[in-house]
Amino acid sequence: MIDEDLKAADCSCKTDSIIDEMAAIFNENTITEGSLIPILQKAQTRLGYLPVQALRYIAARLNKSLSEVAGVVGFYSFFSTVPRGKYVIRVCLGTACYVRGGKEVLSALEKHLGITVGQTTDDRVFSLEVGRCFGACGLAPVIMINEEVYQRVKPVKVGEILAPYKMREAEMEAVK
Amino acid sequence: MPRITINNITREVPEGITVFEAARETGIRVPSLCRMESFQPTGACRVCVVEVEGAKNLVASCTTPVSEGMVIKTNTKRVRDARRLAVELILSEHNGNCQTCDRNNTCELQSLAFELGIDNIGFTGEPACSRTDMSTEALIRDNAKCIKCRRCVVACNEIQTVGALFPQYRGFNTLIGPAFNYNLADVTCVQCGQCAAVCPVGAIIEVSHIERVWSALDDPSKVVVVQTAPAVRASLGECFDYPPGTLVTGKMTAALRRMGFHHVFDTNFTADLTIIEEGMELLTRIKKAFVEKQKVALPQFTSCSPGWINFMEAFYPEFLPNLSTCKSPQQMFGAVAKTYLSKKYGCRPEDMYVVSVMPCTAKKYEAARPEMNSSGVRDVDAVLTTRELGKMIKQAGIDFPLLPDEEMDKPLGVSSGAADIFANTGGVMEAALRTAFEVITGKKLPFNQMHVEAISGLEGIKETELTITGTKEEWSFLEGVTLKLVVAHGLGNARKVVDAVKSGEKEYHFVEIMTCPGGCIGGGGQPRPTTDEVRKKRIEAIYREDEGKALRQSHDNPKIKQLYGDFLGFPLGELAHKLLHTHYTEKERI
Incomplete structure (x- = not known):
């Protein structure tokens, strides 16, 4: 490594x-x-x-x-030595999130973004990371996008969650 | 004093000790792969587990303090199974290759696996990926063999305060090493080898010079000369199962001859030479300061220990003028051998091959420094550690215990007892005082056996003062002057001394520093294990060697006088300066 x-x-x-x-x-x-x-x-x-x-x-x-x-x-997984995207997506793989499908959520995100854990999309918009318990086990599985928490995430819904971020980025691109 | 029961033996043990220590005091050996004497236990290896009545799980005995009424069992099926499991798990990812490993037969993991009766590794782990770091002159690291016990981290950070090695990353991905898995040469490493001395396995070893020495011995065009450091004679015996503290000077000499070295000499000789040069340097600095009121760099720091030199170049470059400009005895020997001796023997410096046997790994780096070629070629060609010499003697088929005691060759094999004590902390200072005191006062150092009690022993920092009275005419300016002296060993202690000087809190005239705990007898190239008990025994042996000699002071060495008379001229003279002194270079600290 x-x-x-x-x-x-x-x-x-x-x-x-x-x-x-x-x-x-x-x-x-x-x-x-x-x-x-x-x-x-x-x-x-x-x-x-x-x-x-x-x-x-x-x-x-x-x-x-x-x-x-x-x-x-x-x-500490919080620290990164490589540049990260504007939005850092952290998928919780703590025990509760893991048993309630956190791993599937992660796979869906990887597929959707075309990157694996620790990587950043080419346009530097999204980074994908794994976390170990955000303290929201009752809401498992949980992901965070920057400071925003998303609860009971289903793998099929990841596109929906990311859509507003992508839209915002597209608008800013257009303004430029 | 808490009363505990351990394997049905009930007894009182000192308050505050750990279960591990209590077991040992009771004569019960608990294995450990990570524990380091007198340091905070890390509990990393999990093989010291024992059963404590009332505790749900097995406990790591090294981190568990004893308490009143504790009932401990160290040898139950549950304990044995757990230890086996821990070792099997370590082995499952250990990329060991025992047969070709440097530590074959001296590996703590290997012997523990044998002791625990492991006949099968029940797990197929993902073996750690192998990346061999050969970036430095002295040390080789192989992460594939590392068992992550963290002893080297303690040695590097706590004992030496160098910080080259640290756990990187996390969990299964943990690597013990420099930042970002850089090579050792890419960060500040003083190459002291204390990491290699404490590594339980073959993950950190010295760069071997064995093959290049055999090649030189096989080369008929070479005159092969060997020098042995004082610390080696007090430890080499351990490679042949002699108890620590056995002096094997005579057998070592005999072995070196039988291996084919043409001349068997002594680094002691140039230790005596160091005392003359470094002593004169100190007196010159003091004279400048006291009489001529010049600004000179005081205190003067000793310069024999190459790890310390590396440390100063990186951490305290502002104090480089305070380092004695004297080369270490190893390098003085190389320079003298390839000029004075080669002339005597009628051979060219390039036809002479100088091998040194050292208790040290940093000496390999020192010998390779580009400025260490006063003879026109590299002054010291190969540096063997004590461990490497032990191996070579075995490879040569020499039955060490059966060897007779032989004497070293003249002239560079003649030395005083003052040179022997270069091997241990306080020794260089004592040797210097023996000579300086007589030079100044015409009298012998006024202590029993000329030993300076206050600066001997394993205390980390030892201060003393010496008031000079009865000076000779030319040294009268020193009459009544109190010399402030300090001795430190282990770079953590050295750092404290330099910091105290830097802040102005302390003022000294002369400072002796040895990189390794205990001095050279505890060097990174010495037989394993080196514990405080072993250090004490080796130091006792060195003092015996010193006291057994007719010559006890460096300036009494007749061959030193002859060297100055025939060749060098006078101390600190032009040729002495060229051959025996050096300069230092600031290094970037990373």
């Missing part, structure tokens, strides 16, 4: 702007012993993902090794 993708994604870079963004985060926040995860969250919110330059900057500022910072990033 060599992250060649990651290296490739970072070559296209705008390193300076990444460093500026990171410096801003460090200026705006008090840094303490346990700052790594909050800083990573803020960095991902700003950049949309965590490029290696950002991680190197964070590691140096927090006096940690890149290996440790990358280890934390790799552990």
Whole structure:
């Protein structure tokens, strides 16, 4: 699992702007012993993902090794080291969602979008990820699209759920 | 003190210890593949499980503290089955290839599988994908063999505070290694090999120089010269089942001769030379600071330990001027051998092949540094670890215990006891003091056996002060001066010392750092396992070697005097500078 993708994604870079963004985060926040995860969250919110330059900057500022910072990033599915789409679709595969068909929902989404878990559509509109319990087991199976929660999702309905997002994108494209 | 019952033995055990430790104190061995002495247990391997009465599940004994009235069973069917299951699961994804593995016969997983009587692996796991990282001079990593016990992570992060290795990704996809599965050479790694020293399997090993040494020995055009570091004589015996702390200097010498080395010499010789050069360097710096009131880089840090050099180049480049410019004894030896000796033998430097036997993996990196070619060619051609020498002796069909004790060759095999103690923490400082004190005062270091008690032993950071009185005329400026000295081993401790100097909290004149816990006797290339118990035994052996010598001070070594007289000129002189000193380069920290 060599992250060649990651290296490739970072070559296209705008390193300076990444460093500026990171410096801003460090200026705006008090840094303490346990700052790594909050800083990573803020960095991902700003950049949309965590490029290696950002991680190197964070590691140096927090006096940690890149290996440790990358280890934390790799552990949490929330963090992504590759650019993600405008809408991140997270399919819950926690126990309740799994037994109530989460996997089928995921397959349907993969088929519909033409991507697999961890990938982003070519137009950078959708990314597909898996989550482990969103705390909404009573509504299983659940998916989230950015902050929006969709409950009792049926595989056949995924197209319907995605339609408004696609429409919005098409309209914005047209305006451009 | 809680009272516990363990396998029907009822006894009191110290408060706060774990079930694992209580079992061991009771004489019951519980296996573990991940536990590391004196570190927070990780509970990663699950093979130390035991039955505790009243607990629903088996518990990991390494993470469970004892409590009053606890009833523990370590040898029931349930326990044995669970341990077997844990090991079978590890084996099901372990891409081991025992017969061709570096750890064949010294593998903890292999012997545990045997001990547990595993005759069949009941699972067909997806074997971990093999990717061999051979990017560094010293170490090879193979993730396919890794059992994810995380001992190397503790060694790299907690002991050494280097942080090259860390668990990456999650669950079945977990890989222990550098960020993003990069190669080791792509991140900051000091190549100390403490990871290889604690790895229970063959996932991290040293880059082998065995074949290149055999080739050199087979090459009739080469004069093959060997040097052995002091720490090796106190540990090589362990490769042949001698108890830790057995000195095998004489047998080792005999073995090297029988393997075909033309000249068997001693890194000790250049350890003595280091003391002369580094001692003079220190006194020069102090003189500049005290008499000429010049701004000089003080404290002076020792420079014998290549992992420490790598550490400073990456983490504290602002302190590079504080490092002694002296090369390590290994590199001084290479430079002297390929100039002074080759001239003596009438051969060209390129026809001489210098092999060193080291307790160290970082020495492989050091020997390959581009600047280490003062003789015009690479000064040290191959570096064997103690473990590799043990293997070669076996390959040569030498029955080690039957060997006679032999003496090393002259001139580079002559050394003082001060050189022997380079092997352990505090030793370089003590050796330097033995010489410096006599140079300054004309008297022997005023301690029992010239041992500086305050800086010996396994305490991580050891400070002491030495007030100088009765100075000779030319050193009178030091009369009444109190030298502040500190010794640290393990890079985590070294970091604390440098940070304290950096913040101004501490002021020292001279700082001895050894990369590995215990010093070189605990090096990354030493026979496994190295525990504190083993470290103590090896250190005792080194002190015995020192005390048994007629020469106890580096400057008394007649062959050193001869080397200066015949060849080098004088300490810190032009030729000495060219051959024995080096410079350091800042490295990017990743």
